[in-house]
Amino acid sequence: MARILVVEDESLVAVTLCDALQDHGHEVLHAVNGGAALAAMEKQVPDLIVTDYRMPRLNGAELVDAVRQDPRWRDVPVLMVSGYQDPQEGGSRRPGEAFLQKPFTHDSLLAAVNGLLGRPTVAA
Structure with missing residues (x-):
């Protein structure tokens, strides 16, 4: 399927994200912060x-800024997840970016991932 980089500093959340994505056939890489992700x-x-x-x-917003400034990574889609409100709420989100508020279901995670990858969502 797809190679997905999960950038999450909380180990339990990271394991949950990685397991859910791997269970759906994705190759998953993990980084504990934005610096490690780069x-x-x-x-x-x-x-x-x-x-x-x-x-x-390097928080998520700073990571996205760094990714968008590098021509090698500029077009990589990004799903921002947070327990806080959407930091861009009311602002404009760039194409290839989405936000998912914690807690979320596996179905909503997979729907967001598939949407960003341009793939149909298939029920598990």
């Missing part, structure tokens, strides 16, 4: 980034 992307460019918003050492 280092991982130097080695392997993902098809999609799923990132938490609040993290130490």
Whole structure:
């Protein structure tokens, strides 16, 4: 399926995200913060980034900004997840970006992932 980079500093949430995506056939890479995500992307460019918003050492918004500024990664879609309100609510989200508020269901996660990857959502 797709190579997905999960950027999440809370281990339980990271395991949940990674397991859900792997269970649906995706290859999943994990980074604990935005800085680690950029280092991982130097080695392997993902098809999609799923990132938490609040993290130490480069938060989700800063990660998205860095990704959009690099021509190698500019077009990689990004799903921002957060327990907080959408940081762009009322603002404009760029194409290839989506927001999912925690807590979320596996179905809503997969629907958002499939939407960003341009694939139909198939019931599990």
